[in-house]
Amino acid sequence: MPSTFPVFDPASPQAESIRDLFVQVLFISAAIFAIVAGLICIALVKFRSQEAVPAQDFGSHRREIAWIAGPVIIVIWIAAISIKLVLTVNALPPQYAKGEAASDAEVDIFATGHQWWWEIEYADSGIVSANEVHIPVGKKLRVKLQSDDVIHSFWVPQLSRKMDAIPGHENYIWLEADTAGVYQGRCAEYCGTQHAWMNFQVIAHNPEDFAAWQKQEEKVAQTPTTGNAAKGAELFMKLTCSQCHAISGTDAKEDFAPNLTHLAGRREIGAGAITYSPENLRTWLANPQAIKPGCKMPNFKLSDEHLDQLVAYLETLR
Numbered sequence: 001m002p003s004t005f006p007v008f009d010p011a012s013p014q015a016e017s018i019r020d021l022f023v024q025v026l027f028i029s030a031a032i033f034a035i036v037a038g039l040i041c042i043a044l045v046k047f048r049s050q051e052a053v054p055a056q057d058f059g060s061h062r063r064e065i066a067w068i069a070g071p072v073i074i075v076i077w078i079a080a081i082s083i084k085l086v087l088t089v090n091a092l093p094p095q096y097a098k099g100e101a102a103s104d105a106e107v108d109i110f111a112t113g114h115q116w117w118w119e120i121e122y123a124d125s126g127i128v129s130a131n132e133v134h135i136p137v138g139k140k141l142r143v144k145l146q147s148d149d150v151i152h153s154f155w156v157p158q159l160s161r162k163m164d165a166i167p168g169h170e171n172y173i174w175l176e177a178d179t180a181g182v183y184q185g186r187c188a189e190y191c192g193t194q195h196a197w198m199n200f201q202v203i204a205h206n207p208e209d210f211a212a213w214q215k216q217e218e219k220v221a222q223t224p225t226t227g228n229a230a231k232g233a234e235l236f237m238k239l240t241c242s243q244c245h246a247i248s249g250t251d252a253k254e255d256f257a258p259n260l261t262h263l264a265g266r267r268e269i270g271a272g273a274i275t276y277s278p279e280n281l282r283t284w285l286a287n288p289q290a291i292k293p294g295c296k297m298p299n300f301k302l303s304d305e306h307l308d309q310l311v312a313y314l315e316t317l318r
């Protein structure tokens with residue numbers, strides 16, 4: 001169950017220090033607002049009549065020192081907790097030698113923003129997926145952010161800082177989760193029509209579950225040879241599907257659209273637009289534009305027969 005106020009429900013040291021900074025700054029701002037608003041209210045009531053002129057006071061050293069020192073202390077305090085935050089979010093995991101800069105760390109995951117989905121590639125295993133980031137709990141992973149088109153922003157409020165994915169520019173973040181669970185991620189930079197449906201999920205597994213997930217994902221897709229699924233596999237190649245998507249073990253190798261190798265194991269379709277189920281997949285294929293208007297997948301106006309065959313094939317991709 002995704003958190004309603006994810007920023008207040010951190011699940012990593014980074015997100016915790018971001019929450020702490022936010023709460024402290026919020027309290028400081030609220031206190032200043034209350035004092036200023038309170039003084040205005042007092043003045044409004046007390047000096048309502050034109051005769052009620054307040055006592056005029058010039059050259060009070062004590063007050064001048066107070067209103068300079070007060071803000072200076074507040075600014076120093078906010079700077080200190082901000083620096084602590086930056087050190088926390090950029091901290092290298094212990095396996096790196098002392099003195100190394102965070103940029104020396106090896107990349108574990110490449111996250112590439114596309115209009116309007118995320119391509120996720122794992123450096124070690126070579127697994128390529130979309131809109132889902134699987135990580136083992138308690139491990140700090142280096143994520144390299146890049147973009148294929150416009151500026152996007154990768155944000156998992158419960159786990160990490162927000163970071164832009166900029167074409168032609170390299171950005172990095174650390175991603176880690178203390179407890180197993182599903183964490184909602186969003187594109188946090190307006191990037192076009194379907195910016196709102198450019199969601200993703202980080203799924204943090206216990207180490208055994210992560211190994212099992214990885215083993216499953218490393219399997220090459222087996223092309224079915226009988227029934228509707230076989231006809232669907234043929235259609236996939238014959239229609240334009242294979243000109244945009246990739247499926248391992250087949251001739252479909254394009255990366256313009258999400259890699260579909262383990263599509264049926266995913267939780268959502270269209271970067272969060274609908275949950276994954278064979279019925280929803282059929283609805284999506286029947287007309288993606290009805291669900292995610294403006295998305296790059298056109299309405300192919302498939303017949304019922306073709307829809308059944310394609311769904312039967314895609315359902316084998318687990």
Ligand code: CUA
Nearest residue numbers: 152187189191
């Ligand atoms: Cu990608 Cu907003």
